Amino acid sequence: MPSRKQLANAIRALSMDAVQKAKSGHPGAPMGMADIAEVLWRDYLKHNPQNPGWADRDRFVLSNGHGSMLIYSLLHLTGYDLSIEDLKQFRQLHSKTPGHPEFGYAPGVETTTGPLGQGITNAVGMALAEKALAAQFNRPGFDIVDHYTYVFLGDGCLMEGISHEACSLAGTLGLGKLIAFWDDNGISIDGHVEGWFTDNTPARFEAYGWHVLANVDGHNPEAIKAAIEQARAVTDKPTLICTKTVIGYGAPNKGGSHDCHGSPLGEAEIAAAREFLQWPYAPFEIPADIYADWDAKATGAAAEQSWQQRFAAYEKAYSELAAEFKRRYAGTLPADWAAQSQAYIEQLQANPATIATRKASQNALNAFGPLLPEFMGGSADLAGSNLTIWSGSKPLTREDAAGNYVYYGVREFGMSAMMNGIALHGGFVPYGATFLMFMEYARNAVRMAALMKQRVIFVYTHDSIGLGEDGPTHQPIEQLASLRVTPNLMNWRPCDQVESAVAWQQAIERHDGPSSLIFTRQNLVQQARTAEQLAAIKRGGYVLLDSATTPELIIIATGSEVELAMQAAKTLQAEGKAVRVVSMPSTDVFEQQDASYREAVLPASVSKRIAVEAGIMDTWYKYVGLNGAVIGMQTFGESAPAEQLFEHFGITAANVLATARNLLA
Numbered sequence: 278m279p280s281r282k283q284l285a286n287a288i289r290a291l292s293m294d295a296v297q298k299a300k301s302g303h304p305g306a307p308m309g310m311a312d313i314a315e316v317l318w319r320d321y322l323k324h325n326p327q328n329p330g331w332a333d334r335d336r337f338v339l340s341n342g343h344g345s346m347l348i349y350s351l352l353h354l355t356g357y358d359l360s361i362e363d364l365k366q367f368r369q370l371h372s373k374t375p376g377h378p379e380f381g382y383a384p385g386v387e388t389t390t391g392p393l394g395q396g397i398t399n400a401v402g403m404a405l406a407e408k409a410l411a412a413q414f415n416r417p418g419f420d421i422v423d424h425y426t427y428v429f430l431g432d433g434c435l436m437e438g439i440s441h442e443a444c445s446l447a448g449t450l451g452l453g454k455l456i457a458f459w460d461d462n463g464i465s466i467d468g469h470v471e472g473w474f475t476d477n478t479p480a481r482f483e484a485y486g487w488h489v490l491a492n493v494d495g496h497n498p499e500a501i502k503a504a505i506e507q508a509r510a511v512t513d514k515p516t517l518i519c520t521k522t523v524i525g526y527g528a529p530n531k532g533g534s535h536d537c538h539g540s541p542l543g544e545a546e547i548a549a550a551r552e553f554l555q556w557p558y559a560p561f562e563i564p565a566d567i568y569a570d571w572d573a574k575a576t577g578a579a580a581e582q583s584w585q586q587r588f589a590a591y592e593k594a595y596s597e598l599a600a601e602f603k604r605r606y607a608g609t610l611p612a613d614w615a616a617q618s619q620a621y622i623e624q625l626q627a628n629p630a631t632i633a634t635r636k637a638s639q640n641a642l643n644a645f646g647p648l649l650p651e652f653m654g655g656s657a658d659l660a661g662s663n664l665t666i667w668s669g670s671k672p673l674t675r676e677d678a679a680g681n682y683v684y685y686g687v688r689e690f691g692m693s694a695m696m697n698g699i700a701l702h703g704g705f706v707p708y709g710a711t712f713l714m715f716m717e718y719a720r721n722a723v724r725m726a727a728l729m730k731q732r733v734i735f736v737y738t739h740d741s742i743g744l745g746e747d748g749p750t751h752q753p754i755e756q757l758a759s760l761r762v763t764p765n766l767m768n769w770r771p772c773d774q775v776e777s778a779v780a781w782q783q784a785i786e787r788h789d790g791p792s793s794l795i796f797t798r799q800n801l802v803q804q805a806r807t808a809e810q811l812a813a814i815k816r817g818g819y820v821l822l823d824s825a826t827t828p829e830l831i832i833i834a835t836g837s838e839v840e841l842a843m844q845a846a847k848t849l850q851a852e853g854k855a856v857r858v859v860s861m862p863s864t865d866v867f868e869q870q871d872a873s874y875r876e877a878v879l880p881a882s883v884s885k886r887i888a889v890e891a892g893i894m895d896t897w898y899k900y901v902g903l904n905g906a907v908i909g910m911q912t913f914g915e916s917a918p919a920e921q922l923f924e925h926f927g928i929t930a931a932n933v934l935a936t937a938r939n940l941l942a
Contacts, residue, residue: 279567281498284319285311286554287354287567289527292346293550294560295367295374297541302368302376305524305537306344309495310429310460313520316501317427317458318351318573321509325577326356329384332606332703333584335424336387336403340396341431341460342377343539349374352385354563354571359383361561380701380729388701389729392721394437395694397457400428401443402698402707404455404515405673405683409653410704412679414602419591421584421602425509428457432465432474439722442691447515448486451675455515456508460495462524468535479519488514495520527554605651605704608732608788617648618782625775626811629803634796634836635738637774639664641781646670649785653705655683656736657692663710663738689715693722693735700731706785710736712744713753713795716760726791727765733791734784740770741891742926743799743837748916757795757892761864765790769863770890772839773803776862779814783866797837799919804839804860817866818878822846824855830885830937833859833900838889838908838928845933854941857883864896885940891928906936 288311296302323335339348346367352359359373363383366372373383377391387403390396404426411422434440447455459478463470479491488511494500501520508516525537528550542550551557558564592599604611621644632640646652646667653673656665666682673680685692689711696707716723716737726733742752760768767787769780777796784792804821813819818833822843830849834842839860846856859878861867867875879886879900886905888897894909901907908928915922923929 279570281312281315284567284570285315286527286556287563287571288314288347288350289554290551290556290558291350291353291364291561291563293528293542293547295346295349295364297544297547298365298560299368300541302346302541303343303539304346304542305464305539306341306431306460307347307350308528308532308537309462309522309524309526310344310347310458311526312496312498313429313458313501313522314347314351316498317505318355319571320502321505322427323424323580324385324573325581326352326385326574327578328581329357331581331584333422333424336400336426336702338387338396338400338403338426338428339378339390340400340428340434341393342390342396345374345376345378347429348378348386349383352383354568355573357383357385359385365561388698389725392725393431393433394439395722395725397428397430397434398439398443398691398694399698399701400426400455400457401447401452402695403702404447404452405450405695406699406702406705407454408450408452408678409673409680412677414598416591416595416598419587419594421588421591425454425456428455429460430457431460432462432470435459435476435478436474439690439694442688443695444482444487445485446686446688446691446695449675450673451486451513452515453512456505456518457516458518458520460522461519462522464524464533464535464538466535466538479517482517486514488516489519490516491519493518493520495522496526529553601650608703610786611648614648618645621645622775622778622782623811625778626806630774631800631802632774633798633800634771634773634777635664635798637771637777638736638738638781638794638796639667640774641778642667644778645781645785649706650681651704651706652681653683653699653707654681655685655692655707655709657685657689657709657711657715658687659711660684662712663736665708665710665736683709685709689718690722693719694725696733697722697726697729697731700726700733701729706732706734708734708736710738712739712751713737713756714739714751716753716756720759723760723766723791723793724763727763730765730790732788735791735793736796737793738796739798740795740836741797742910742914742922742928743797743891743919745798745919745922746916749913752914753892754910754913755893757890758896760793761896767792767863767865768795769793770795770836771862772834772836772860773801775803775806775811776814776860780862783815795836799837801837802840804843814862815866816870816874817863817868818859818861820857820878821860822856822858824850824857826855828857828883829855830887830941831857831859831879831883832887832889832933832937833861833897834889835861836890838891841928841930841933842889844930845937848934849937856937887933887936887940889928889933891923906940908932908936
């Protein structure tokens with residue numbers, strides 16, 4: 278019967294062989310953490326390789342994602358649909374084993390990791406989702422939601438500021454089923470970390486309110502097992518297990534140094550490692566008895582079957598709750614969603630109001646929230662400004678996790694990456710808000726949501742120089758362009774309460790990626806629309822005002838600038854000019870429409886065009902062309918009342934009118 282060390286050595290061998298074959302990669306972390314992984318995955322992790330999506334599985338996150346061969350080796354050895362040939366294609370085009378773990382490539386990879394610190398933050402979101410779902414659905418005798426979130430993380434994750442944001446909040450919320458293993462090997466890419474990382478990490482996590490187990494021998498299976506037992510015994514705090522390891526353990530000449538962190542060991546060192554580890558097998562060869570001891574298919578199927586039996590009993594006792602649990606995990610919307618959301622939009626159009634779109638957003642939440650128990654809202658300490666709290670919002674706290682609203686504190690990046698984790702876990706549609714300017718703090722988490730195509734709703738208010746007196750530090754200029762050029766991200770900047778409600782509706786209905794909803798601080802006049810125009814909003818761009826004949830000029834605008842475009846256009850029409858106004862709340866959605874629709878809205882024959890938006894001008898030239906004009910920002914803003922700023926920067930109806938007359942001259 279293979280020993281634990283032999284079982285762990287299978288991870289080491291596969292990792293060094295795959296990195297060597299690829300001629301690039303990171304063998305150090307997989308070799309150093311192999312003993313920890315062997316104990317966790319074989320003795321504790323609840324999972325079913327034949328059903329990676331089982332709702333009550335434990336989640337495993339490799340936050341130090343550069344060590345990706347660790348998770349690929351584990352998935353292969355335990356029986357997931359990841360073959361030895363897949364491991365041989367490590368880091369190759371279109372393989373299931375890319376250089377960093379990518380969600381949706383290999384079954385069993387719970388999240389994309391690589392940008393350090395985001396994996397642990399995703400895991401905090403997953404643990405939060407588990408705690409909230411358990412509070413909402415479990416009943417006496419029926420713990421249908423009862424699983425752990427385990428994380429491996431390295432020094433780099435702890436150096437990243439996002440780990441402070443997330444781990445601090447995890448302690449505050451008492452996420453007792455979150456267990457993290459710190460790979461305390463003292464090495465990063467530049468060498469020994471003493472020159473740049475001397476934090477007292479155990480004390481830091483104790484200050485966060487974590488249960489901390491220090492100085493655990495990461496190569497002693499009994500010590501690892503004892504630490505996990507202690508961690509699982511503490512239910513009111515997350516646990517950090519500080520495991521002392523040797524990076525590249527088993528490589529006799531390069532182990533323990535940064536030489537094995539991010540490059541292949543080389544043929545000679547691999548041969549020496551095989552001798553040191555007493556691993557006499559050829560590259561990618563795993564003996565049958567080691568495969569047999571690693572295989573988790575039977576135990577995983579039994580664990581899921583046991584849960585299915587408990588769920589069947591739960592379903593008999595609580596049929597409505599069980600149906601709701603299945604609906605939410607499937608990600609489907611309530612049966613009456615389409616009709617009720619559309620009725621609300623039509624009601625708004627019939628009852629005009631001049632309000633800020635951030636207020637229109639809150640009104641939409643009040644209308645849609647009661648329909649969507651899966652909502653999990655929040656704000657980065659700006660709830661009163663973002664207006665993300667609705668009448669049914671209930672704070673989620675350490676003592677009461679049945680809530681649906683998270684006070685994230687001033688943690689924009691942490692909030693955004695936690696929302697990614699919540700979405701990945703399943704059962705919730707997370708939304709969270711900050712000022713549009715502070716999207717910059719969270720930028721990489723937004724990108725990761727788009728990369729993983731997760732249904733996350735990022736709410737951004739105070740969307741332009743209309744913010745006013747807070748000045749250029751708070752006034753977004755280039756952020757809209759940055760969001761719009763992000764693949765898979767759907768962005769909406771509505772012009773009134775009706776477009777705001779449509780934006781929420783479309784974000785909620787979207788299953789294949791995140792959305793950003795961008796709202797004003799200042800009040801906006803509601804636009805008149807026909808039923809046809811109302812229906813066209815969801816197409817991203819539509820004709821809001823048209824001429825009786827083929828237009829001579831098209832004015833394109835979004836958000837607060839639609840009102841300016843309409844004022845100028847009506848003046849021009851009164852002068853006998855054939856002018857069309859196109860409201861384009863979502864360029865992303867508009868560009869997904871068929872060519873005939875886009876041509877109908879923006880006919881190629883009309884070359885005289887103006888785009889108006891209180892943001893950076895550059896991205897609008899693709900719509901107006903060489904013969905057109907863009908009215909927008911080319912500099913940062915200033916501190917002054919909003920109306921003075923719009924006048925100062927020329928974003929006015931008068932300037933639109935003057936620009937139009939010049940084009941038409």
